[in-house]
Amino acid sequence: MPDPDTADKSLKSQEISLKALPLFLEKGYAGTSMSAIARVAGITKATLYHHFASKEDLFVAATVADPEGLMDDLRRLSEDRTSDPEARMRAALRICYDMIVESPAGRLTSVIAETAGRIPAVATGFYTRFIVPFEIALNAIHADGVASGQFRPMPQHHVHALVAGPLLEISLGRAMWAATPEIASARAHQTSPDAYIDMLMGTLLATA
Numbered sequence: 001m002p003d004p005d006t007a008d009k010s011l012k013s014q015e016i017s018l019k020a021l022p023l024f025l026e027k028g029y030a031g032t033s034m035s036a037i038a039r040v041a042g043i044t045k046a047t048l049y050h051h052f053a054s055k056e057d058l059f060v061a062a063t064v065a066d067p068e069g070l071m072d073d074l075r076r077l078s079e080d081r082t083s084d085p086e087a088r089m090r091a092a093l094r095i096c097y098d099m100i101v102e103s104p105a106g107r108l109t110s111v112i113a114e115t116a117g118r119i120p121a122v123a124t125g126f127y128t129r130f131i132v133p134f135e136i137a138l139n140a141i142h143a144d145g146v147a148s149g150q151f152r153p154m155p156q157h158h159v160h161a162l163v164a165g166p167l168l169e170i171s172l173g174r175a176m177w178a179a180t181p182e183i184a185s186a187r188a189h190q191t192s193p194d195a196y197i198d199m200l201m202g203t204l205l206a207t208a
Helices: 004-027 034-041 045-051 055-063 070-079 085-102 106-116 120-147 156-176 181-190 193-204
Strands: none
Touching (some): 004 034, 004 045, 034 055, 070 085, 085 106, 085 156, 106 156, 120 156, 156 193
């Protein structure tokens, strides 16, 4: 039976990490202090350090925060061996789009890249807690599609690059063109979820 105290601490830690997200988005990693995070979370700095041993730990928690359970949904799709692989992959690609493009954590892409390049703990934490489960789920669905003859065979790392590459471009593009609505509007039809999914499925499907 789960320890209620552990569960409560986990929920509080997630609450803190979600409150820290806007600060990291606005000020970046270097410009966000633990004191500022404690203030917006309505707790003392000592309590903050009870939940997170360092700012690096808190930043990683913020980047992988998943209040909507999207990673769990992706994992369930990967483990569902009874449903059609094409339908599962389409659903998985929409989840990936929401995680990387639409979610607050997804909008931290540029901050994550800049910070991970300087702080190994951030790179390692993000890799093990986000990239690895992301890759495992997508590769499992792709493998089922290859076995059924629906998807083209390709190396596993190609699947991840195929899925993540356009999403990172879309996410960074949104940030880049945020102050120029005429450019953002011109690119909207190219970067919508449906356009992204159709493009990917055109490459993945064996009969496309």
